[in-house]
Amino acid sequence: MGANRSRDQMTKDPLNPGGRTPSVLTRRRLLQSAGGALLAAGFPLFRLGGADTPVANSTAANGAVMKQLADYLAAAGGRELPAAVLEKTKHHVLDTIAAMVSGAELPPAQVALKFARAYGGASTATIVGTNVLGGALEAALVNGMLAHSDETDDSHAPSHTHPGCAVVPAALAAGEQFGVSGAHFLRAVALGYDVGPRVTMALGGLSFQMETHHSTHSIGGNFGAAAAAGCAAGLNAQQMRWLLDYAAQQSSGVAAWMRDLEHVSKSLVFGGNPARNGVAAALMIQLGATGVDDILSGADNFLLAYNPKAEPGRLVEKLGARYEVMRTNIKKWTVGSPIQAPLDALQILRKKKPFEADQVEKVVVRVATSEAKTVNDRDMPNISLQHMVAVMLLDGTVSFSVAHDKARMQDAVVRRLRAKVQLVPDEELEKLYPERQAIVEVTLSDGTALVERVKAVRGTAENPMTRDEVVAKGHDLMAPRLGAEPSRRLIESVLSLEALKDLRTLRPLLQRTG
Numbered sequence: 001m002g003a004n005r006s007r008d009q010m011t012k013d014p015l016n017p018g019g020r021t022p023s024v025l026t027r028r029r030l031l032q033s034a035g036g037a038l039l040a041a042g043f044p045l046f047r048l049g050g051a052d053t054p055v056a057n058s059t060a061a062n063g064a065v066m067k068q069l070a071d072y073l074a075a076a077g078g079r080e081l082p083a084a085v086l087e088k089t090k091h092h093v094l095d096t097i098a099a100m101v102s103g104a105e106l107p108p109a110q111v112a113l114k115f116a117r118a119y120g121g122a123s124t125a126t127i128v129g130t131n132v133l134g135g136a137l138e139a140a141l142v143n144g145m146l147a148h149s150d151e152t153d154d155s156h157a158p159s160h161t162h163p164g165c166a167v168v169p170a171a172l173a174a175g176e177q178f179g180v181s182g183a184h185f186l187r188a189v190a191l192g193y194d195v196g197p198r199v200t201m202a203l204g205g206l207s208f209q210m211e212t213h214h215s216t217h218s219i220g221g222n223f224g225a226a227a228a229a230g231c232a233a234g235l236n237a238q239q240m241r242w243l244l245d246y247a248a249q250q251s252s253g254v255a256a257w258m259r260d261l262e263h264v265s266k267s268l269v270f271g272g273n274p275a276r277n278g279v280a281a282a283l284m285i286q287l288g289a290t291g292v293d294d295i296l297s298g299a300d301n302f303l304l305a306y307n308p309k310a311e312p313g314r315l316v317e318k319l320g321a322r323y324e325v326m327r328t329n330i331k332k333w334t335v336g337s338p339i340q341a342p343l344d345a346l347q348i349l350r351k352k353k354p355f356e357a358d359q360v361e362k363v364v365v366r367v368a369t370s371e372a373k374t375v376n377d378r379d380m381p382n383i384s385l386q387h388m389v390a391v392m393l394l395d396g397t398v399s400f401s402v403a404h405d406k407a408r409m410q411d412a413v414v415r416r417l418r419a420k421v422q423l424v425p426d427e428e429l430e431k432l433y434p435e436r437q438a439i440v441e442v443t444l445s446d447g448t449a450l451v452e453r454v455k456a457v458r459g460t461a462e463n464p465m466t467r468d469e470v471v472a473k474g475h476d477l478m479a480p481r482l483g484a485e486p487s488r489r490l491i492e493s494v495l496s497l498e499a500l501k502d503l504r505t506l507r508p509l510l511q512r513t514g
Contacts, residue, residue, distance in 0.1 A: 061312060062297040066241065068316045069195075073227055073244075074237040076191040077184050085323045086498065089190045091470045092154055094494045095330050096147050096164035097510070101129035102334075102400055102477035103149030104512075108267035112145035125173045126507045129481055136173040140225070140279040143169035144271030149263065151382050152334045152400070152477065153271075156324060157434040157460075159197035159220055160206040163328055165271030166221030167192030167228045170278040174232035175503040177283070182500030188231035192278075193325040196224020202314040203307045206434060209255055214306065217270045218253025225278025226250075233286040242291035246281035248302035330459040330470060334400045334477065336383035338371035340459070341438030345452040346392050349442060352450075357393040359444045363421045365389060366439040368432070372425035381406055390417040400477050436460075467495070482512055 081089065103109045116127055121135030127142050134142065147153050147165035154164040171188040174180075180188070200208065200220040209216045226247035230240055253273075257266040285291075295302045296312060303310040333343050342365045365385060367375075375385040382388070382403040391408070392398050394417065408414055429437050436457055442450040456462035458469075465473075471491055478487040490509040493500070500506065 059297045062301070062303070063294055065312045065315050066244070066294045066296045068319065070237045070240040070244070072316070072319055073191065073195070073230060073240040074235065076187055076227075076231045077180075077234060079187065081187060081190055082323075085190060085326060086186060087467070088323075088464075089186050089193075089325050090495055090497060091330060091465070091467065092164050092193070092325055092328060093168055093186070093189055093497070094470060094474050094491060095152075095154055096168040097128060097490070097494065098474040098477040099148070099150065099152040099165070100143055100146040100169075101481050101512075102152060103146045104129040104481060106149040106404075107262050108149040108264045109142075109146045111264055112142040112267075112272065116142045125176045126510050128172075128510050129478075129512055131511055131513060136177045136279050136283065137276050139176075140169050140173040140229075141272045141276035143172065144225075144273070144275035145267040146271075148267040148271040150334065150404075151336050152331060154328050154330050155337065156193070156197045156220075156328045157436075158205060158327060159200040159324075160209060160216040160434070161197050161200055161220035161224075162217055162270050163193045163196050163220065163224050163324070165267075166225040166274035166278070167196065169271065169275040170225035171228040171232055172503070173275070173279050174229035174282055176507070177279075178232055178234065179502050179504055180232050182497035182503060182506075185232065185500075185503050186497055188228045190323060190325050191231045192224040192228030193328060194319065194323060195227035196220040196222075197324045197328075198315050198317070198319075199223040202303070202312060203310050208307055212307065213255050215253035215255050215257060215269055217257075218274060219251045219306075221270060221274030222251040222277050223247045225274045226281050227278070229278045229282035230285070233282040235282065235285060238293075239285050241293050241295075242285050242289065243281055245291035245293075245295040246285065246289075247278065248295045250277040250281065251302075251306075327461045329457070329461060330465055330473075332457075332459040332465060332469065332473065333388075333398050334382065334403050334473075335388050335398060336375050336385075337436060338367050338375045338438075339383070339385050339388050340457045341436050341454040342367065342385060342389060342440050343392050343398060344454045344458050345438055345440035346389065346442075347397075348454070349440065349450050349452045350396070352452075353448075355442075355444055355450075357417060359446075360393060360417065360420060360442060361445045362443040363389060363393070364424060364441040364443075365421065366424045366426040366429060366441075368430040368436070369425040369427055370430060370433065371436065372423055376423050379409070381409055384409070385423055386418045386421040387414065389421045390414050393417055401480065471495075 116132055116134050116138050120138050123133035125134055125136045125139030127134055127139050128146060144165055147169060153162055155162050167189055171185055175185040197220055200216040226243050230243045235243055253269050257269045260266045303312060331340060333340055375383050377386055378384040387409055388398060391402055437455050439453045459465045474491055475487050493506060493509055
């Protein structure tokens, strides 16, 4: 009954309430409708079958996209992942769990954990890195905030989103709720990475955020989390249509998160809210809730509301052939993204020609202009480029603990070396963004000049980390809180998740005792 009623509502013609929308929309009819305003305004056109129609308001074109997307979502739980995709998905699950564990003592996580203890529901879901349990909604929200409490979680450059901090918590909470297998959980995670980034790529990615002030991170996170939770809940194609409607209605967020000095609001925007929203939508629909059959088409549809210039075809572009988790970056260093390439460059230079910190006369670091603003002499260690470069020169590496050691910013030796680091905003590198390239020039006291340009940061899709590197990072993040041996067992379990019959059996390893 609900499905038929929704379809009837969506096929009513607003220009002819008593009739039905013709199967072929003519240009004349479109000009008479709200879409005509878009044509008159000169917005780009989406071509389908030789007919020009507005990009974000073509019922025929967008309806085909919706069907393909809903069908793909519904079948994902039973569809095997290619071997390389399965392996990469496990890397991102491990990386996100490690981010949750390491972030548990940071300010955003502390607020989230207080919330969980004060307002927690049924003890059905794990709050990672703690001894706290909660309902699926609270766990998704808190784990999402834990995952983005720090600058360690993954990112997807083409869509300008951080998929892991929303998708993995949503898949974990819904997976525990329904007792899915490890293989099903991994498929749900991979699906979330496929859907969330495609939504913001269709909207325009970074340019969409810059022009509209909406937050791509929140919007992409909402859709990715909903897809992952819906897959874990086993929703069918019709229910997936309603799920996408709910994700559209819940999507929100503005780019003002950049002004959040304590990272609390930012972690809620990137991870907490999207993860909770996705789980809430899936649980409600699994219990019988209905919605709009096609949120991509018709009056007031999602694409029309957010960006009339959107490209609907990108929502299903190479779906099933190009897995977005393969294009998602893992940070090698637990620092702000603009600092990744400079640290890579210093490590490469030292391998080519070893030198000590006391031999350094000057260091010049060139990064994109917009990135330089983010990391220039900040008072937080992990997003201060000058400080992190000085630490890298002294220690030969940058661990999680060092990246969060604010007291060391006052160390006299560090400060003397930091004064030798010059950050140069580079307009040529800015033109290459979102590629995060860097050029590092080191001048030694004997006059030797060393130069290294990093074009593909370690951990990016173009230069991915190995399993061993991901494991080493995960252990560095988790061992201080969980212990070395429990962290090792957790890592082994995550890397063999496809053999797990019930995701809930992972809980003892995810939690901290005491």
